[in-house]
Amino acid sequence: MSGVAESAVPQWFAELFAHRxxxxxxxxxxxxxxxxxxxxxxxLRLTDExxxxxxxxxxxxxSVAVDYGAVGAQLAELRDGPLALFLSREWHDLIARIAGVATTGDVEGSVHHHPPGSPQGWPHNDLNPAWFKDPAPGLDEVGTVTPExxxxxxxxTPEVxxxxxxxxxxxLFYFGNPDWRPGDGGETALYAQLGANPVPALTIPPMDNSLLLFECTPRSWHGFIGGNTVARNCVVMWLHRPKEDVVRRWGGNSIAQWH
Structure with missing residues (x-):
């Protein structure tokens, strides 16, 4: 990993990380x-929170979504404790730099809780549209979801x-899952291709203090594998890019519209 201990990163932020x-x-x-x-x-502060x-x-x-087994709490509503890190500009810039993506500074995210026995999710690529209130955030800020x-x-409303x-x-940052063991289910599946019955090419276990990140593209197919015998908790969040960048790179039809 690059970026965690670089001179441009505040010392307090760099000291939160165990390694590179x-x-x-x-x-x-x-x-x-x-x-x-x-x-x-x-x-420990994160799990206590x-x-x-x-x-x-x-x-x-x-409820996170129709027919989706998790419940979620918006990060924007959890900014009075250590979970605020995930809405910091320092965290945003680190993730954007590692992913190599030029972003708008807007962040959406929540803490997801899958109770035992949650159903399997569906493969999706996360290349979805997202609207944020003007003005765009400054270089030391992040934009977040607002009720307006x-x-x-x-x-x-017309004035907004x-x-x-x-x-x-x-x-996806996995935490608060101390009882999880291999075979307990609840992994994140990554797919090479889709079909009638897609088979995961790789599964990411929800092991405590672990992280998965990827650029959202037309081929970033992934999904919750389901069948978990113990609860699964994680932070799920997204950085964003201008719509015109996606249209220019993959075409407007590549954007997965909400249904």
Whole structure:
């Protein structure tokens, strides 16, 4: 991995990371995988915060999507503790630099909780549109989801201005899963191709303090494998790019519209 301990990164931020051994893989599509992402002290703060939020604010967790087994709590609503790291400009810039993608500074994300026995998800590439309120964030800020603009449709009142972007980089950080063991299910499946019954080319285990990130492209097919016998928790988040960049690179029809 490059970037964690570079001079441009604040010392407080660099000290959160356990090491720089993040692995780049090319199959079945380019992605980065890392184990032991954060130092134990900060990782413990993250898991304690997850437990606190689930205990004290169960109403923060709502349905993620129709026919999807997880419930989620928006990161934008969890900014009063260590989970705020994932909405920091430092984290945004690190992920964008590792992915090698020029982004808008806008971030969407939530904490997902899959209870035991959650159903299998469906393969998708995350190349979806996303609307954010104007103005665009500054160089030391991030834009987040706001109630004034519908993330998926851009619906808003006439006096509100918004920008259409497209998801550019997906990040899954697995935490709060101490009971998970190989064979317990709940992995993230990566697919080389789709078909009537697609078979994962690679599965990413939800091991504590591990991370998966990849650029969202027309071929970044992935999905929740389901069948988990223990709960699975993770942060799921996206960085974004201008829509015109996607149109220029892959064409407008490549954007996976919401249904």
């Amino acid at each position: 051994r993040w692995i780049r893989r090319v199959d079945p599509f380019p992605h980065v995988y890392a184990r032991d992402v954060f130092v134990p002290e900060f990782y 997850l437990a606190r939020v689930r205990r004290e604010r169960p109403e923060a967790f709502g 603009v519908d993330l998926k449709t851009g619906a808003r 201005f918004a920008r259409e972007t497209v998801r550019a980089v997906a990040v």
